[in-house]
Amino acid sequence: MKARVYVTLKPSVFDPQGRTIAEALHSLGYAGVGDVRQGKFFELEVNAGSDDQARALASEVADKVLANPVIESYRVEIV
Amino acid sequence: MKARVYVTLKPSVFDPQGRTIAEALHSLGYAGVGDVRQGKFFELEVNAGSDDQARALASEVADKVLANPVIESYRVEIV
Numbered sequence: 020m021k022a023r024v025y026v027t028l029k030p031s032v033f034d035p036q037g038r039t040i041a042e043a044l045h046s047l048g049y050a051g052v053g054d055v056r057q058g059k060f061f062e063l064e065v066n067a068g069s070d071d072q073a074r075a076l077a078s079e080v081a082d083k084v085l086a087n088p089v090i091e092s093y094r095v096e097i098v
Numbered sequence: 099m100k101a102r103v104y105v106t107l108k109p110s111v112f113d114p115q116g117r118t119i120a121e122a123l124h125s126l127g128y129a130g131v132g133d134v135r136q137g138k139f140f141e142l143e144v145n146a147g148s149d150d151q152a153r154a155l156a157s158e159v160a161d162k163v164l165a166n167p168v169i170e171s172y173r174v175e176i177v
Binding site for chain 1: 119122123128130133135136137140144159162163164
């Protein structure tokens with residue numbers, strides 16, 4: 020089965036990449052777009068017996084490798 | 099309202115970053131993880147009258163700025 024891990028900077032952390040994208044969009048005339056935040060996502064092919072096991076494995080991998088828990092938060096979705 | 103744009107490399111495009119992550123996970127002992135693909139995601143704050151308008155704006159922005167349609171595909175979600 021597949022696990023998707025979405026990693027974003029925590030809301031209190033400044034996101035210069037998102038800010039740059041927002042400014043670029045404004046200069047291109049997209050006034051309807053306000054704040055932008057950028058994150059990463061990972062699609063993992065997971066061998067696990069159940070959704071719960073897959074979720075546990077993906078969460079561990081996210082916590083230890085994919086995200087930096089000091090400044091980033093993550094969300095796991097099993098599909 | 100918020101629009102989330104998920105950008106991934108098309109399945110036929112080789113993803114060296116995902117491959118490196120998969121190899122790193124295997125060397126760390128996570129044998130249950132198979133293939134890994136990495137993508138980006140963007141959370142846009144959108145000023146629009148309706149969900150459909152927000153989706154149209156986010157799709158246009160994704161198509162023209164956030165994704166490279168030659169090698170990447172994207173998915174838009176309104177939340």
